[in-house]
Amino acid sequence: MTKISNSTVRRLSIYLRQLEDLMDEGVETVSSARLSELATVKATQLRKDLSFFGSFGVRGLGYSVPKLAARIKTILGLDREWRAVLFGAGSLGRALAGYKGFERHNIRIVGIMDNDPHKVGTTISGIMVHGMDQIGQLKEETGAQIAILAVPGPAARPLSEKIVAAGFFGIVNFAPVRLNLPKGMPLYSVDLSIAFEHVTYKLKETDLGDH
Amino acid sequence: MTKISNSTVRRLSIYLRQLEDLMDEGVETVSSARLSELATVKATQLRKDLSFFGSFGVRGLGYSVPKLAARIKTILGLDREWRAVLFGAGSLGRALAGYKGFERHNIRIVGIMDNDPHKVGTTISGIMVHGMDQIGQLKEETGAQIAILAVPGPAARPLSEKIVAAGFFGIVNFAPVRLNLPKGMPLYSVDLSIAFEHVTYKLKETDLGDH
DNA sequence: TTATGTGAACCGGTTCACAGCT
DNA sequence: AGCTGTGAACCGGTTCACATAA
Numbered sequence: 001m002t003k004i005s006n007s008t009v010r011r012l013s014i015y016l017r018q019l020e021d022l023m024d025e026g027v028e029t030v031s032s033a034r035l036s037e038l039a040t041v042k043a044t045q046l047r048k049d050l051s052f053f054g055s056f057g058v059r060g061l062g063y064s065v066p067k068l069a070a071r072i073k074t075i076l077g078l079d080r081e082w083r084a085v086l087f088g089a090g091s092l093g094r095a096l097a098g099y100k101g102f103e104r105h106n107i108r109i110v111g112i113m114d115n116d117p118h119k120v121g122t123t124i125s126g127i128m129v130h131g132m133d134q135i136g137q138l139k140e141e142t143g144a145q146i147a148i149l150a151v152p153g154p155a156a157r158p159l160s161e162k163i164v165a166a167g168f169f170g171i172v173n174f175a176p177v178r179l180n181l182p183k184g185m186p187l188y189s190v191d192l193s194i195a196f197e198h199v200t201y202k203l204k205e206t207d208l209g210d211h
Numbered sequence: 212m213t214k215i216s217n218s219t220v221r222r223l224s225i226y227l228r229q230l231e232d233l234m235d236e237g238v239e240t241v242s243s244a245r246l247s248e249l250a251t252v253k254a255t256q257l258r259k260d261l262s263f264f265g266s267f268g269v270r271g272l273g274y275s276v277p278k279l280a281a282r283i284k285t286i287l288g289l290d291r292e293w294r295a296v297l298f299g300a301g302s303l304g305r306a307l308a309g310y311k312g313f314e315r316h317n318i319r320i321v322g323i324m325d326n327d328p329h330k331v332g333t334t335i336s337g338i339m340v341h342g343m344d345q346i347g348q349l350k351e352e353t354g355a356q357i358a359i360l361a362v363p364g365p366a367a368r369p370l371s372e373k374i375v376a377a378g379f380f381g382i383v384n385f386a387p388v389r390l391n392l393p394k395g396m397p398l399y400s401v402d403l404s405i406a407f408e409h410v411t412y413k414l415k416e417t418d419l420g421d422h
Numbered sequence: 423t424t425a426t427g428t429g430a431a432c433c434g435g436t437t438c439a440c441a442g443c444t
Numbered sequence: 445a446g447c448t449g450t451g452a453a454c455c456g457g458t459t460c461a462c463a464t465a466a
Contacts, residue, residue, distance in 0.1 A: 004416075005435065006409070013408040017387065031447065040389055043447095044437055051449055059443040059448045076408045077415030095306040101387065105407045146410060170410040176228065176312065178251055186413030188406045195399045196316045197224045197287045198217070199357060199381040202397035204288030205215075216457065242425065254425095255459055262427055270426045270465040424466085431460070438453070444446090 008049045012072050014039045015046065019069040020104075031062040082107045083142050085168075087159060088150035089114035089129055092174055096150055097125040110142040132159075139166045149173045219260045223283050225250045226257065230280040231315075242273035293318045294353050296379075298370060299361035300325035300340055303385060307361055308336040321353040343370075350377045360384045 018038040022030055036046040050056055056071050057063045073079055084107050086093055097112060112129045114120065120131045130138055138144070147168040149156055156175035163171060170186035173179055181187050229249040233241055247257040261267055267282050268274045284290055295318050297304055308323060323340045325331065331342045341349055349355070358379040360367055367386035374382060381397035384390055392398050 007435070009409055009412050010405050012412075013402070013405045014389065016408075017404060018389070033447080038389065040391070042437070044450095045435095047447095047449060048436075055449060057448050060446045061444075062447070075412070077411035078408065080415075082411055082414075091306040091309045095302040098302045099403065101403055101407070105404065105411065107407060107411075145414060170414050172406050172410055178225065178229070178249065180251070184417065186410045186417070188409040190401060190403070190406050191224070192310065192312055192401070193228060193316070194221050194224045195383050195401050196312070196318060197227075197289065198220055198399040199383055199397045200288035200293055200316065200318070201220050201223075201286070203293075203356060203381050204291075206395065206397070218457070244425080253459070256457095258425095258427060259458075266427060268426050271424045272466070273425065425464105426466100427464075428462090429460105430462105431458105433458075434455105435457095436453105436455075438451105440450090440452105442447105442449075444448100 002052065004052055008052065009076075011039065011041060011045070011049055012076060014041075015049075016069060016072045016076065019065055019072070022065045023069060027065050029062045030065050030068075032057070035063070078104075078106050080106065082146055083110045083144040084108070084146035084148050084172075085110060085135075085138060085142070085144045086112045086127070086148045086150060087114075087132075087163070088112075088152075088155075089116070089119045089124060090150065090152070093150040094124055096148060096174070097127055107146065109148075110144050111138050113138070132162075135162055135166050139168065145169045147171045149175050151175055153177050213263065215263055219263065220287075222250065222252060222256070222260055223287060225252075226260075227280060227283045227287065230276055230283070233276045234280060238276050240273045241276050241279075243268070246274070289315075289317050291317065293357055294321045294355040295319070295357035295359055295383075296321060296346075296349060296353070296355045297323045297338070297359045297361060298325075298343075298374070299323075299363075299366075300327070300330045300335060301361065301363070304361040305335055307359060307385070308338055318357065320359075321355050322349050324349070343373075346373055346377050350379065356380045358382045360386050362386055364388050 015035060018035060032043045032046050036043040053075050056068050086096060086109050089112050093112065097109065102109060109127050112124055112127050113132050113135060114129055115132050119129045122129050145168065147163045149171060151159060153176045156177040160171065160179045164182060173187060173189040176191060176193055179187060226246060229246060243254045243257045247254040264286055267279050297307060297320050300323050308320065313320060320338050323335055323338050324343050324346060325340055326343050330340045333340050356379065358374045360382060362370060364387045367388040368390065371390045375393060384398060384400040387402060387404055390398060
């Protein structure tokens with residue numbers, strides 16, 4: 001199989017969400033033209049993306065909405081259950097603990113870890129909070145594969161090393177830090193600075209907001 | 212000035228953060244080799260990115276850390292104050308209201324809007340919560356340019372239209388929805404599904420996490 | 423000698439044009 | 445006839461090679 005670009009993977013997520021919206025509306029079939037419009041990409045882009053994984057459509061007709069959704073779920077690995085540990089029980093951690101999307105992604109949060117002794121032993125959104133020193137044990141007991149980092153910036157880098165040592169396979173990072181993981185280890189960083197600075201740059205560039 | 216790619220803007224944010232870390236450490240000068248290493252990009256990439264905006268370095272020596280940081284701040288529009296309204300006082304909205312980075316970005320949250328009458332009139336992180344019907348008035352009174360969307364998916368699209376109508380210039384969107392804004396209007400979407408599905412895809416691809 | 427700045431070459435992702443099914 | 449699937453062309457972003465300056 002040829003190498004799939006990150007852009008293609010990102011768009012698959014977008015297609016999947018649009019397909020699920022269409023399913024909610026009871027739509028059975030969709031053309032690449034329509035689906036690409038919903039995803040705000042070109043129709044050829046959508047077909048090319050799918051072509052890397054097979055041919056899921058019917059020429060002259062389009063794609064079966066539920067079937068294509070199921071195929072993309074499988075491609076993205078959402079057809080199996082994942083277990084994740086959430087690091088950090090601050091305001092962001094608490095927000096993530098209540099995130100409804102985990103169910104859709106088949107991700108189960110098996111534990112939350114925090115340094116604050118006052119939080120250890122409590123539950124957040126029904127999930128137990130453990131002390132950071134329990135990392136190895138929790139990993140062993142639950143077989144969690146994914147670490148979600150929602151700790152303050154300075155804590156993130158040292159913690160990421162412990163996470164690697166504990167045997168986690170991938171990290172979703174919300175801390176404003178550049179992580180150096182072993183080559184090939186799956187990492188996705190959600191960076192609020194990039195988000196806000198993107199918008200302030202564009203606003204400045206277009207001379208909007210000058211009042 | 213030639214068109215700057217989104218990738219370049221994104222990397223400028225990354226360079227800026229590394230420069231600020233270096234300033235905290237008291238480092239005065241940095242080479243493109245060292246800074247690019249911290250940013251995990253190629254040194255030529257860094258120099259090319261900067262070259263679009265001018266020449267800020269000294270040949271044979273490197274870059275002045277505080278001066279380059281100041282230049283990038285100016286480029287990204289962080290040298291002026293921005294005002295933003297936060298939409299949605301759920302768990303994500305509350306987490307964002309307490310986000311420390313706004314100060315660094317010179318972004319001031321001038322108000323929070325929510326539909327829940329129980330929340331209206333209260334304050335979150337010292338910021339007043341208003342009813343959604345106050346959108347036009349709040350925009351007028353504060354001159355806010357940026358809207359931050361932290362509402363549930365189904366509410367996001369109709370709300371985005373009201374935001375456009377009210378005269379906001381840019382949106383940072385946290386709702387899991389594809390927004391259709393007027394062409395050219397600055398938008399950045401933070402999409403948790405893409406983040407988690409990126410990692411599950413990579414884990415599945417590399418056959419890690421098979422236990 | 424060291425490190426920046428940049429035109430040119432390169433490469434990979436996007437788009438086109440059209441063949442291939444139904 | 446209609447819409448998918450895909451090799452080829454295209455284009456823009458990345459990397460290279462090296463001129464330039466301290």
